[in-house]
Structure formats: C-alpha cells, structure tokens
Amino acid sequence: MKLLSLISSGKDSWYAYYLMLQQGFDIPVAVTFIPKNPESYMLQHPFAEKTPLQIKNMKSPPRHVLFNVSGVKEKEVEEMKSHLEKLVKAEKIEGIISGALASEYQKQRLDLICEELGVVSYAPLWHKDQERYLQEVVLEAGFEFLIADTCAEGIEKWKGRMINPENLGHFIKDLRKARANISGEGGEYETFVTKSPFFEMSKV
Structure with missing residues (x-):
C-alpha cells in the first residue's frame, strides 16, 4: 500500500511517519506545506521551510514535494486538497x-x-496520552528535537534548546508548572527534529 506522509519538520509528523514505516508501509512521497500566514490553523509555520535539510539527511529518503499555501483559515484546506489531488x-x-x-x-x-x-x-x-507520547518519541524511539518557537507563558526559556533524554523530564515538569499543553498542541510550542532513527548522520 503506497502512502504519502505530511511532514512539517516537527516531532508529530516525523513520529507518525516513523510509526507507519515500522508497520511496513511503503511511503514513497513526503509533502511539506509552507503557510504564508504564521497563524495557520492547519500547518506548522516555524522551520517548515527547513524540512529539506532533514530529507537530505535520511538514509532512504522519499520523494519530497514542497507547496506554498496561504495559511488562511479554510482557504488553506482547499489549497492543500488541490495540491494533494494531483500527487495522489x-x-x-x-x-x-x-x-x-x-x-x-x-x-x-x-x-x-x-x-x-x-x-x-x-x-x-x-x-x-500526551506525556507518554513524548516519552515514546524521545526515550524509546531516540528522537531529539529543537524547540523552534513557544507561545505558552512559562516555557519561554526552552526556545532554541534541544530536547533529549537528559532534559525531557525537566521539560515536562516545566510544561506542567506552566499549565501548557504537554505535546505542544495548538502551537504552544513548535519543534524541529534533529535526530531520528532514519537520519543518516547523528544530527541534522
């Protein structure tokens, strides 16, 4: 079964890709949508344009396609559908x-x-479960990621820092203290994956 993976450069899209690979699916195509509007409801804005750096570092990279979209609520959904229809x-x-x-x-x-x-x-x-999910990503799958942006109060000090097995517990503790969404849902923080099982070099 041939699948297409939506990749934003962040932990969620890359971990979803990883899980489907682990299940034996063929994923020949990866698509990154770059929203012009940083307030996009559908897409990650920070570092999306840097996804090609990750793809180039993969051991067996899929074909990677980038599309620019408006990032305007609902309009971007139609734009995404139009681009995906041609690839499908x-x-x-x-x-x-x-x-x-x-x-x-x-x-x-x-x-x-x-x-x-x-x-x-x-x-x-x-x-x-969001806390268990973060532990899976970092402690079990071996991902590491940069905090590319934050908008939740109380976690600003983490912007620009790497999340790895050594500091994950501290990061989660600060998220709880700030009452921020543990997984970063809603853009409370955005990520850029720098290390994964399928990257050729140790880090991007």
Missing part, C-alpha cells in the same frame, strides 16, 4: 499520513480531504 493521482497514492494528535479541527479537515480524494486517512498518534 500521479503517484497512485492510497493513503495519507498526518501527525494529528488532539486537534479535532485538523483531524476533521484532513479526514474530509482524504475522503474526497478517495484515500485512507492515517493518524497513528490520534488521542495518544
């Missing part, structure tokens, strides 16, 4: 992978896009 037909794609974790807004719209394109919507992270 050209590459004979049967399913689309997303890193949707807790946002009903994003999940509903991604599911609708997939339904209208006649493909399966895969969201392997959907409704995972």
Whole structure:
C-alpha cells in the first residue's frame, strides 16, 4: 500500500511517519506545506521551510514535494486538497499520513480531504496520552528535537534548546508548572527534529 506522509519538520509528523514505516508501509512521497500566514490553523509555520535539510539527511529518503499555501483559515484546506489531488493521482497514492494528535479541527479537515480524494486517512498518534507520547518519541524511539518557537507563558526559556533524554523530564515538569499543553498542541510550542532513527548522520 503506497502512502504519502505530511511532514512539517516537527516531532508529530516525523513520529507518525516513523510509526507507519515500522508497520511496513511503503511511503514513497513526503509533502511539506509552507503557510504564508504564521497563524495557520492547519500547518506548522516555524522551520517548515527547513524540512529539506532533514530529507537530505535520511538514509532512504522519499520523494519530497514542497507547496506554498496561504495559511488562511479554510482557504488553506482547499489549497492543500488541490495540491494533494494531483500527487495522489500521479503517484497512485492510497493513503495519507498526518501527525494529528488532539486537534479535532485538523483531524476533521484532513479526514474530509482524504475522503474526497478517495484515500485512507492515517493518524497513528490520534488521542495518544500526551506525556507518554513524548516519552515514546524521545526515550524509546531516540528522537531529539529543537524547540523552534513557544507561545505558552512559562516555557519561554526552552526556545532554541534541544530536547533529549537528559532534559525531557525537566521539560515536562516545566510544561506542567506552566499549565501548557504537554505535546505542544495548538502551537504552544513548535519543534524541529534533529535526530531520528532514519537520519543518516547523528544530527541534522
């Protein structure tokens, strides 16, 4: 089964890709949407344009396609659908992978896009326990990531810092103290993956 993976450069999209690879799926295409509007409801804005650096560092990279979109609420959904429709037909794609974790807004719209394109919507992270999820990503799968941006009060000091096994516990503690979303849902913090099991060099 040929799948297309939506990759933003952050931990959620890359971990979703990783989980589907682990299940033996063929993922020949990765797509990154770069929103012009930093307040996009659907897409990560910080560091999305740097996704090619990650792709170049992969041991077996998929074909990577970048699209610029407006990032305007609802309009961007139609733009995403239009771009994906062409790829789905050209590459004979049967399913689309997303890193949707807790946002009903994003999940509903991604599911609708997939339904209208006649493909399966895969969201392997959907409704995972968020603290357990972070532990899986960093402690078990071996990912490390940069905190590319923060908007939640109380965690500003983490912007520009790497999250790794040594400081994950401290990071989670500060998130709890700040009453911030543990997984960064809603853009409370954004990430850029620098280390993963499928990157060739130790770090991007």
